Amino acid sequence: MKLVKKMSKQLAALLMAMMLGLTPQLTMAEETANVKQEKQEIRLEDDFYEYINKEWLETTTLKPGYPATNTFNELNDKCQEQLQQLFAEILGNGDKYGENDIEKKMVNLYNNYLNKEVRNKQGTKPIKPYLDKIAAIQTLEDLETYLSDIMQSNMAGIYGMSVSTDFKDSNQKIFTISSTNLILGGSDDYNKPTEQSKITSAATTKYLQNILVLMGYSKEEAAKKVEDAYTFEKLLTPYILGQEEASKMSNVYEIAYNVYTLDELDQLAPNLNLKTKIQKICGDKADRVNVLEPKWLEALNTVYTEENVDAMKNYIEIKFLRNTVGALGEDFEKIADEYTAELTGVQGDIPVEQEAMQVISSIFSDKIGKLYVEKYFSKEAKEDVETLVNEIIATYKKKLENVDWMADSTKANAIKKLDTMKVKIGYPDEWEDYEGLEIKSYEEGGSLIENLFNIESWSYEEILAEMDKPVDKTIFAMSPQTVNACYNPTCNDITFPAAILQHPFYDVNRSKEENLGSIGAVIAHEISHAFDNSGANFDENGNVNEWWTKEDYAKFEEKAQTVRDFYSNVTVDSGAKVNGDLTVGENIADITAVSCMLDIMEEMDNADYKAFFESWATTWRMIGTDEYKALLLEQDPHSPDKVRANVVLQQFQEFYDTYGIKEGDGMYVKPENRLKIY
DSSP: OOOOOSSOHHHHHHHHHHOOOOOOOOHHHHHHTTTTSOGGGOOTTTOHHHHHTHHHHHHOOOOTTOSEEEHHHHHHHHHHHHHHHHHHHHHHTGGGSOTTOHHHHHHHHHHHHHOHHHHHHHTTGGGHHHHHHHHTOOSHHHHHHHHTSHHHHHHSSSSEEEEEEETTEEEEEEEEEEOOOOTTSSTHHHHSOOHHHHHHHHHHHHHHHHHHHHTTOOHHHHHHHHHHHHHHHHTTGGGSOOHHHHHTOSOHHHHTOOEEEHHHHHHHSGGGOHHHHHHHHHTTSOSEEEESOHHHHHHHHHHOSGGGHHHHHHHHHHHHHHHHGGGSOHHHHHHHHHHHHHHHOOOSOOOHHHHHHHHHHHHTHHHHHHHHHHHHOOHHHHHHHHHHHHHHHHHHHHHHHTOSSSOHHHHHHHHHHHHHOEEEEESOSSOOOOTTOOOOOTTTTOOHHHHHHHHHHHHHHHHHTTTTSOOOTTSOSSOTTOSOOEEETTTTEEEEEGGGSSTTTOOTTSOHHHHIIIIIHHHHHHHHGGGSTTGGGBOTTSOBOOOSOHHHHHHHHHHHHHHHHHHHTOBOTTSOBOOTTTTHHHHHHHHHHHHHHHHHHHTSTTOOHHHHHHHHHHHTOEEEOHHHHHHHHHHOSSOOHHHHHHHHHTTOHHHHHHHTOOTTSTTOOOGGGOOOOO
16 A cells, blocks of 8 residues: 655656757667676676776675665665564563653554554454445545545545645645546556557456456456556546656646636536546635646546446555455465565565555654664764755755857756755654554454555544645755755755765765765756756746756757767677666766765875775676566666666766776767767
8 A cells, every 4th residue: 555645646757758969879789788798707898887896796696585786775674674663662661651642652553563463353454444335435425425525536446636845836725627537557568568568468467357356246247347457547648748758848837737717627528527526625726727638638538438437446446455455364474475576576475564564664764764863863963964065056056057059048047046056955844743543453453454544544634634724845855864866956955865975975984986876976967967868947036937048958969869879789798778768867967976976086185096986886786586576677767776887987077087998888878979068
């Protein structure tokens, strides 16, 4: 079961697609054709990543339940152990907390998750009242009644309703309607299936049928229900923007901004009675509604008939079950594990205590995060990283000032955006108090499912409460215990949680060059997202706005296209190629980040370039199953880790000079074919 997020799933998918490389004959393709050679024969000049990471790649093994591991995962494992230690103290004092104390709610939920004996005994009983409501749907009127329930219309409905930041006025919220959450993930899986998506489709179909059989349906009934759900979706998928098309669009945010009054909304889709439903949810607060995909809504309006009630009902039931069975007994866990293993090649299971801790850390992220930073993140570390961020921003500013293809007006706007950018390091100034959230133990009559429903409802109500309030741009996009970083275009801010600001990404005892190759590059990467193909759509205030001259934006798109084409010619170890369109935003950010770090090193006395380049390469080391790598190659907006390590370095003369890379070497790219954006 997944918690409601502050951005709709469909919008999130759409924006991920926006993380959208000349077509020179890339010599890395030649190098990867020879990856089967013995590792001791690998030359640094041919494969820098494999050479630098040789020992780690040969000795690291996957932990049970993990389809892959990399530097981020290794640090996350360390953080999980730290969180377990922090939570052990809370568990040890469990009988001292009052009913409304956050700690009591955390302990209840943790024990809910761990107690598989009770979950097995309860079986499907906790979800029966919800399934009964779905079973009662016989007519379109019944469906209308069902969809009028706030929580169910989002968790198991046929469209998404939420509150999001207004793209054109980032200080305000706007009620948002997003398109049908598809079983296979995206419309391309239906309209333009690949070999990988066919594998995913077959595995998903089998998984859903197994769930239904376990619920008591015959194999024939289960197969029909799944086919009905797909039939319903296929009536809509031609009108839902696919990842492939979105990744090539420069104006996807404009396309996703379609504001209607409630009356206009009912004219667009009269059968759905959306005005009535929205007013029930938030009264008169939502006088404007953004429909992310109007063509989809018109298509849904056409499909929304008595004739299709059974198909919609079966879709709703399957969606509901898929979102909830993970919190039931071990029979359901077993078929979920089999499904995950088939898709990702994962073997074994993550310890249940670790799974439970991940649930607690996700739901009570602020409470756990506050304890985490008090124990493991010092004021001195925060100040030291702030100094590094300021140096990187100052260097980035010089880089923008020296861009030779921008007009002065565009350059001034870019620098204004950089000067306005807010930096969030470590942890927020204010913490969520979880007031009003009810979590009961089994002894108090609660259940894991019911508590997760409570969390879902509470979270959704929290979102709806923001409808008539200004956007709070002080909120951290990530919890302090998250090993990651991000750029938020609607806030024009960068966030670096406390957890990533430690070894191996950052270490006060390492050389500056090593830190620049890891956390420095991560920081510059996130800054670069403000100026990649996605961030380029947003101004300094976080609004979708044309701050470029048309001529400059055309030049930018030409440069972005060279990145698309370049990476599209990179062949990975399996023989498949990178999707240069899907990964263009992350690739631009990687290249620009390393360029910025090299600018800093140019100003240093006797800079140790080897330490920098090797730190960069170790940052991206990764092992994983073949199945998982194939999934990532098709779905992840980041290039594969080996590609990130090698291809980025191929663009810089400093790398060639440091290691004597010459024509004929696998790492060599002709100067005229090397990429540069800023």
